[in-house]
Amino acid sequence: KQEVTQIPAALSVPEGENLVLNCSFTDSAIYNLQWFRQDPGKGLTSLLLIQSSQREQTSGRLNASLDKSSGRSTLYIAASQPGDSATYLCAVKETTPLVFGKGTRLSVIA
Amino acid sequence: DGGITQSPKYLFRKEGQNVTLSCEQNLNHDAMYWYRQDPGQGLRLIYYSQIVNDFQKGDIAEGYSVSREKKESFPLTVTSAQKNPTAFYLCASSVNREDTQYFGPGTRLTVL
Numbered sequence: 001k002q003e004v005t006q007i008p009a010a011l012s013v014p015e016g017e018n019l020v021l022n023c024s025f026t027d028s029a030i031y032n033l034q035w036f037r038q039d040p041g042k043g044l045t046s047l048l049l050i051q052s053s054q055r056e057q058t059s060g061r062l063n064a065s066l067d068k069s070s071g072r073s074t075l076y077i078a079a080s081q082p083g084d085s086a087t088y089l090c091a092v093k094e095t096t097p098l099v100f101g102k103g104t105r106l107s108v109i110a
Numbered sequence: 111d112g113g114i115t116q117s118p119k120y121l122f123r124k125e126g127q128n129v130t131l132s133c134e135q136n137l138n139h140d141a142m143y144w145y146r147q148d149p150g151q152g153l154r155l156i157y158y159s160q161i162v163n164d165f166q167k168g169d170i171a172e173g174y175s176v177s178r179e180k181k182e183s184f185p186l187t188v189t190s191a192q193k194n195p196t197a198f199y200l201c202a203s204s205v206n207r208e209d210t211q212y213f214g215p216g217t218r219l220t221v222l
Contacts, residue, residue, distance in 0.1 A: 004152070031208060043114075043200055043213035044153075089152060097143055097168070098211060100152035 001106050002027045006090055006101035013080055021075040021104045023090030028068050032097065035064050035075050036089040044089065048075070080108045113137070114214035116201050121219045123188070123195070131186045131217045133201035142184035143202040143211065146170060153200060159184055160207055188219065194222045 003026045013019055019022060023033070036044040048057045048064040050073070056065040061107045063076040087105045091098040114135045123129045128222055129202075133142065141160050145153040155168030159178040173192025188195045199219050202211040 009150075034210065036213075041198075041216070041218070043116075043215045044202075046210050046212065049210050091153075093208070096116075097155055097158050097207070098153075100154075102150065102152040 002030075002054070002092060002099045003096055003098050004090060004092055005103035006088075006104050008091055008104060009102065010105040010107075012107040012109060015080060015082060017080050017108075018076070018078050019080055021071075021077070021088050021106070022091075023073040025071045025073075025092045027070050027094070029094065030068065031064055031093040031095075033064075033073050033093070034091045035062075035073075036091065038087045038089060038103070040087075043093075047088075077106075080106075082108050082110045084108050114201060114203055114212055116199075116214040116217050118217060119215065121217055123219060123221050125221060126190045128187055128189050129219065131188070131201075131219070132201055133184045133186065133214060134182055135184075135203045135212075135214075136182060137203060137212065138181070139182070139202045139203035139205055139206050141209075141214075142178070144168075144174075144176065144184070144186045145200045145202065147198040147200060147216075156186065156199075159167075195219055 007022045034049045035047045050066040061078040085101040089103045091100045117132045143158040144156040157176040159165040175187045201214040204211045
């Protein structure tokens, strides 16, 4: 059964720092991988989707990479801002709907 | 204005009562999903539907029921058989099973 792990569980950084969030999954037979953002008490917002044939995707200050063979993905956030504070969730898509990690709670301190 | 709506935002239930959570989408998506989120946890799949009048159990379907009579609507009923229903419930939809999922704002259910 697919398991998704996100490290660290929580992260606090000063404004302006570049940072990396990690996601690992146990079964490499995935269709795609998505990164989501969740603000407290809110729904999820899709940030980036990487198909299994792709190595990375970029959107603004966000860059997500995928190494399917090693079962790993990273989300790189450049020049972090207080508005980036949220929980970031990684999810993988197999034949069944998404399997989620528990998320990384990010705090960016002004 | 396209999107996914969930109602109510907050719901309180007495033990032993059934409650129904609403999820509506006007995105013309075929697939819809219900997830449960507990504090500090990721999302766990309750039920999903790939097409009208068809749905499948997810990882934690016990104590829940759904219907998909219309493409736009996928209501979730939390029955009295669900032993620990207090949680945040999220509905999502996608064009098909392969595509990006879009999420509603969620319903927070509290059992008194």
